[in-house]
Amino acid sequence: MKISQSKINIIRLSNESLYEASYLLAHYMYPNQWSEKSQKECLQNLIKLLEFQNAHFLLAKSSDTPAAFIALNWGFSTTKGKPILIVQDLFVMPNFRRKGIARMLIEEAILLAKEKGANRLQLNTGTNNNNAQSLYQSIGFEWFPEKEIYMLFL
Numbered sequence: 001m002k003i004s005q006s007k008i009n010i011i012r013l014s015n016e017s018l019y020e021a022s023y024l025l026a027h028y029m030y031p032n033q034w035s036e037k038s039q040k041e042c043l044q045n046l047i048k049l050l051e052f053q054n055a056h057f058l059l060a061k062s063s064d065t066p067a068a069f070i071a072l073n074w075g076f077s078t079t080k081g082k083p084i085l086i087v088q089d090l091f092v093m094p095n096f097r098r099k100g101i102a103r104m105l106i107e108e109a110i111l112l113a114k115e116k117g118a119n120r121l122q123l124n125t126g127t128n129n130n131n132a133q134s135l136y137q138s139i140g141f142e143w144f145p146e147k148e149i150y151m152l153f154l
Contacts, residue, residue, distance in 0.1 A: 007062060007063070008060050008061070008062055008067070008101060008104055009060070009061045009062075010058055010059070010060050010061075010104065010105065010108050011059050011061070011127070012056065012057070012059075013046060013049065013057035013058070013059060014050075015050070015055075017059055018043060018046055018047065018050075018108075020044070020059060020061070020066040021042075021046050021059050021066070021069060021096070022039050022040075022042040022043035022045075022046055022091070023035075023039060023058060023066050024026055024059065024066050024067075024068065024069045024091060024093065024138065025042035025045065025046060025069065025091075026038045026039040026041075026042045027091070027093060028069075028091040029088065031038060049071075052073075054073055054074040055071065055072065055073045055088075056071070056072040056073075056078055056112065057069060057070075057071050057072070057076075057143055058070050058072070058105055058108055058109070060092075060101050060105055061143075062096060063103075066093070067092065067093055067096040067119060068091060068092040068093060068096060068101045068102065068105060069089070069090075069091055069105070069111055070087060070089070070090045070105040070108070071088040071089040071092075071110055072085055072086065072087060072088060072112070073085075073086050073088050074086070074116075075099055075122075077119045080119040082117060082118060082119035083116055083117065083118045083119065084110060084118055084119055084120055084122055085112060085113040085116070085118045085120075085122070086119050086121075086122050086123065087106070087109060087121065087123035088121070090105060090106070090123075090132070098131075101141065102115075102132075102135055103135060106121075106135075106136075107139075109121055110139075115144075121141075121143070123136065124149050
């Protein structure tokens with residue numbers, strides 16, 4: 001059953017929403033090992049994110065209950081001469097999944113990208129995350145099988 005958009009409130013991360021956002025982030029990072037210690041670590045990460053000018057963190061709430069988040073950051077396409085909005089993380093609490101909340105968050109990201117004149121919204125996901133892949137494709141994302149992601153951790 002989908003949740004009506006009027007029952008979901010999407011807000012940007014602020015000092016007032018840090019605790020709720022850290023609750024969600026801790027459940028995302030430690031799905032089976034959540035603890036107050038892990039939530040405090042996530043709170044510190046989000047405080048740093050608030051200070052970072054090229055990132056956004058949107059929190060979805062159902063009534064007063066934190067339900068989901070999307071973390072976004074900006075890049076730049078040198079070939080197009082326009083910004084790129086990148087979905088860093090998207091997470092929905094298990095009891096809120098398959099209700100349309102992830103779609104609402106992505107739609108908010110699309111609006112933000114268009115508002116800033118971005119060339120594209122970009123993301124990557126796990127190769128076995130079929131539910132997410134179906135969602136992204138239903139929204140209009142294209143999969144590029146020849147692209148791979150490489151990371152160098154510093």
